[in-house]
Amino acid sequence: MEALLDAYAAILDKGGLAAPGDTLPTAEAAPRIWFWSPGEGAAHWNELYERGLMAVGWDALGDLRQYATPTAMLEALAEAYPRDGQPSNDARACYDFAHAIRPGDIVFAKRGRGTIVGHGEVVGDYAYDPSRAALQNVRAVR
Numbered sequence: 743m744e745a746l747l748d749a750y751a752a753i754l755d756k757g758g759l760a761a762p763g764d765t766l767p768t769a770e771a772a773p774r775i776w777f778w779s780p781g782e783g784a785a786h787w788n789e790l791y792e793r794g795l796m797a798v799g800w801d802a803l804g805d806l807r808q809y810a811t812p813t814a815m816l817e818a819l820a821e822a823y824p825r826d827g828q829p830s831n832d833a834r835a836c837y838d839f840a841h842a843i844r845p846g847d848i849v850f851a852k853r854g855r856g857t858i859v860g861h862g863e864v865v866g867d868y869a870y871d872p873s874r875a876a877l878q879n880v881r882a883v884r
Contacts, residue, residue, distance in 0.1 A: 773846045773863075776838070784853035786877055791860060794884055796849055797877035798839050800832065805870035806840035806879050839879060840868045849883060 778796055780787040790797055800806075802822040809815040816833035823829065843849075843864055851860040866882030874880070 773848055774843075775848045775850070776843055777850050777852055778839075779853070780851050780859070781877065784851065784857075784859050787851060787853070787859050790851075790877075794882055795880050796851070796862075796864070796883050797874070797880040798836065799877050799879070800836055801876065801878045803836065804872075806836050807868065807870070809837065809840070812837045836879070839881070843868070843881060 778798070780790050780796070781799070786797065800819060800823070803809070803815075803818055806815070809818055812834060815837040816828065816830060819829045819833045819836065823832075845864050845866060847864045849862055849864060850858050851862075853859050862883040864881055865884050869880050871878050871880050
């Protein structure tokens with residue numbers, strides 16, 4: 743919770759909230775807040791933090807930009823990682839990672855559902871890095 747409050751204070755320091763009478767940023771210009779898991783149980787947190795990256799797996803999908811719609815991502819994920827039920831949440835996370843997150847957005851790294859291990863600002867576009875052993879879908883953060 744303390745990390746969440748610190749990040750909120752940082753947003754305020756950057757002028758993230760408007761005073762009465764100020765012009766509000768458009769929805770397209772305003773930074774968005776994302777929650778992300780750096781691997782199962784935040785197993786990759788230390789490495790990613792040291793490298794200034796956020797990353798997601800599902801490496802069998804290759805470059806996530808090739809899936810132009812959430813439906814295409816869902817179909818590819820279901821084929822590459824068969825299991826009972828539709829992987830709708832995972833597909834949306836992959837799609838958003840490649841297509842929706844943008845520089846200036848705020849990210850919170852979490853362990854499980856209730857522990858924030860860190861936060862940062864996205865400073866880079868999506869990249870596919872097949873040279874990584876795991877978590878080949880990356881974005882630069884600080």
